[in-house]
Amino acid sequence: MEKILEVNDLHISFDTYGGEVKAVRGVTFDLKKGETLAIVGESGSGKSVTTRALARLIPSPPGRIKQGEILFDGKDLAKLKEKEMQQIRGKDISTIFQDPMTSLNPTMKIGNQIMEGLIKHQKMSRAQAKSRAIELLELVGLPNPTERINQYPHQFSGGQRQRVVIAIALACNPKILIADEPTTALDVTIQAQILELMKDIQKKTESSIIFITHDLGVVANVADRVAVMYAGKIVEIGTVDEIFYNPKHPYTWGLLGSMPTLDSTEDSLIAIPGSPPDMLKPPKGDAFAPRNEYALEIDKEMEPPMFKVSDTHYAATWLLHEYAPDIEPPEAVKRRMKGFAQTGAGESKEGERP
Amino acid sequence: MARYILQRLGYMLLTLFLIATFSFFLMKMLPGSPMKAEEKLSEAQLEILYEKYNLDDPVPVQYINYLGNLVQGDLGVSFQLNNQPVTDLLASRIPVSAHLGFQAMILGTILGMLLGLVAAVRNNSWIDYTSNVISVIGISIPSFIFAGLLQYFVGVKLGLLPIAFWEGFKHTIMPTIALAIFPLAIAARFLRTEMIEVLGSDYIVTARAKGVTKGGIMFKHGLRNALIPLVTVMGPMAVSLMTGTLVIEQIFSIPGIGEQFVTSVTTNDFPVIMGTTLFFAFFFILIILVIDILYGIIDPRIRLAGGKD
Numbered sequence: 193m194e195k196i197l198e199v200n201d202l203h204i205s206f207d208t209y210g211g212e213v214k215a216v217r218g219v220t221f222d223l224k225k226g227e228t229l230a231i232v233g234e235s236g237s238g239k240s241v242t243t244r245a246l247a248r249l250i251p252s253p254p255g256r257i258k259q260g261e262i263l264f265d266g267k268d269l270a271k272l273k274e275k276e277m278q279q280i281r282g283k284d285i286s287t288i289f290q291d292p293m294t295s296l297n298p299t300m301k302i303g304n305q306i307m308e309g310l311i312k313h314q315k316m317s318r319a320q321a322k323s324r325a326i327e328l329l330e331l332v333g334l335p336n337p338t339e340r341i342n343q344y345p346h347q348f349s350g351g352q353r354q355r356v357v358i359a360i361a362l363a364c365n366p367k368i369l370i371a372d373e374p375t376t377a378l379d380v381t382i383q384a385q386i387l388e389l390m391k392d393i394q395k396k397t398e399s400s401i402i403f404i405t406h407d408l409g410v411v412a413n414v415a416d417r418v419a420v421m422y423a424g425k426i427v428e429i430g431t432v433d434e435i436f437y438n439p440k441h442p443y444t445w446g447l448l449g450s451m452p453t454l455d456s457t458e459d460s461l462i463a464i465p466g467s468p469p470d471m472l473k474p475p476k477g478d479a480f481a482p483r484n485e486y487a488l489e490i491d492k493e494m495e496p497p498m499f500k501v502s503d504t505h506y507a508a509t510w511l512l513h514e515y516a517p518d519i520e521p522p523e524a525v526k527r528r529m530k531g532f533a534q535t536g537a538g539e540s541k542e543g544e545r546p
Numbered sequence: 547m548a549r550y551i552l553q554r555l556g557y558m559l560l561t562l563f564l565i566a567t568f569s570f571f572l573m574k575m576l577p578g579s580p581m582k583a584e585e586k587l588s589e590a591q592l593e594i595l596y597e598k599y600n601l602d603d604p605v606p607v608q609y610i611n612y613l614g615n616l617v618q619g620d621l622g623v624s625f626q627l628n629n630q631p632v633t634d635l636l637a638s639r640i641p642v643s644a645h646l647g648f649q650a651m652i653l654g655t656i657l658g659m660l661l662g663l664v665a666a667v668r669n670n671s672w673i674d675y676t677s678n679v680i681s682v683i684g685i686s687i688p689s690f691i692f693a694g695l696l697q698y699f700v701g702v703k704l705g706l707l708p709i710a711f712w713e714g715f716k717h718t719i720m721p722t723i724a725l726a727i728f729p730l731a732i733a734a735r736f737l738r739t740e741m742i743e744v745l746g747s748d749y750i751v752t753a754r755a756k757g758v759t760k761g762g763i764m765f766k767h768g769l770r771n772a773l774i775p776l777v778t779v780m781g782p783m784a785v786s787l788m789t790g791t792l793v794i795e796q797i798f799s800i801p802g803i804g805e806q807f808v809t810s811v812t813t814n815d816f817p818v819i820m821g822t823t824l825f826f827a828f829f830f831i832l833i834i835l836v837i838d839i840l841y842g843i844i845d846p847r848i849r850l851a852g853g854k855d
Contacts, residue, residue: 278759281757299845
């Protein structure tokens with residue numbers, strides 16, 4: 193499959209009064225045409241920073257891309273000038289943000305907010321842009337688009353606003369759509385609608401989606417591949433099935449174990465003890481080691497490299513080293529894994545995957 | 547919208563009536579009379595004067611008479627200035643003050659907004675610090691000091707501009723600058739603070755994610771959202787500048803209303819005090835109405851119920 197985006201060894205730091213916060217410490221992944229890559233991880237793991245960096249939306253100062261490359265369309269986005277980047281943002285790479293209540297300009301008609309990108313990137317006249325905006329609102333399922341286009345954000349509900357935000361992001365048929373927790377701020381029934389909508393649109397437009405979330409239920413629903421981030425690094429990456437049925441990294445076990453499911457009433461949730469490391473002083477060795485009951489001695493000394501599990505599945509844990517003891521995931525997680533197999537997490541995507 | 551404005555105008559009349567009533571009775575409670583101020587008049591002379599101006603009537607009668615005249619647009623005559631009608635007095639004095647105040651307000655607001663915008667965009671740079679210093683100076687140093695400095699350096703030393711009187715545009719330049727510094731400082735501070743907050747909000751990131759240019763971010767997305775607090779402070783300030791500024795008018799010998807108002811207070815010149823008070827009140831209420839309408843134009847969320855988008 194054709195690669196549309198390649199991120200190599202990306203480092204992002206924020207210069208603060210307290211020192212340099214190393215938010216992203218060497219992230220490497222690629223994105224293929226038409227696929228959905230989910231990035232999961234707890235708050236502060238660097239997932240939002242990573243994806244914002246793809247569109248160069250990190251405020252600088254204090255943020256900066258320290259090292260690494262973001263290859264898109266033959267260009268290294270990490271090195272583009274702001275002016276050149278403005279040509280790519282909204283046109284090739286669009287972003288859907290988390291909170292629809294605050295991500296629309298309250299003093300601008302939503303029509304104008306949608307049309308803005310069209311006029312800029314596609315050189316449309318106002319009239320053309322307007323009819324395209326109406327089409328887009330229809331596409332995202334807002335009733336009465338011709339009327340609603342002249343309304344302001346406060347006249348829309350949260351779910352409707354998120355549809356508008358999606359319409360803005362889709363306006364110029366972007367090749368890559370970055371969805372930064374697009375459903376987190378919505379209530380559950382609306383969440384499902386928005387997810388369906390995004391899947392639907394992806395089928396029509398064939399864009400690639402990077403989906404950031406900490407909700408593994410959402411991941412199972414939408415993603416083709418999953419990258420698990422911890423402390424500014426990808427610790428495990430693989431297809432949805434590989435991550436759900438055959439996770440290798442203890443942190444992924446922890447995530448799966450802490451995920452509530454309807455059919456696992458007898459299990460209590462397994463919390464991952466401790467809290468993420470201070471990124472001002474990232475620990476030596478494996479950043480997850482202090483919270484990891486399966487940590488080996490070497491974890492305290494040396495960071496694990498990415499071990500290959502299969503062609504598509506990699507994990508950064510010493511447990512995969514040939515000398516490492518054979519450690520099984522905890523019972524509860526195993527039961528979960530079995531549960532996923534029965535309920536068929538990721539199965540909805542099975543047929544579509546080439 | 548038209549209904550709303552009519553309604554507001556109705557309230558405005560009511561407010562003016564109340565203000566007229568209060569200030570009338572308050573003034574009657576003051577000791578002293580307009581005729582006692584300077585000249586030494588005999589009892590008989592005073593009585594003649596009282597009778598002439600109907601000051602010997604019982605207060606309620608005077609009040610009714612005053613209101614009756616007021617409704618007909620007659621504010622009475624000044625006791626001090628050779629029986630000049632108060633309306634004439636206001637008509638000759640107010641345009642001068644309003645002209646000066648308006649010029650200062652426009653100059654101060656525009657420069658202040660530019661300064662605030664640049665300071666917000668170059669947050670924590672030398673430009674921001676400079677703007678900060680200018681604002682602190684503008685807010686803390688009274689305008690008459692600037693007026694004096696301008697007169698001395700620009701007027702006397704350099705001889706570029708006339709230092710006094712009101713005889714043409716040249717004469718307005720220095721008082722305008724002296725008066726503009728305060729609104730400039732306020733506008734710069736308010737806009738900077740608000741702009742920094744707005745530029746950090748989510749919808750600005752959305753706009754950037756659309757590929758909007760820096761200029762578009764600032765003017766199309768940022769400025770409008772940052773204007774509300776500015777409008778709130780600048781409105782009343784416009785009133786106080788345009789209704790005469792005693793000190794500046796004195797320093798530059800400008801025949802404005804501010805100077806006249808103070809004189810009338812010290813001489814118990816009731817009709818002039820009343821007329822000026824009512825005019826100030828009217829102007830203030832009018833500006834508040836304008837501000838309320840502006841709010842709705844700037845921010846659709848506070849657009850008036852029943853009004854059309």
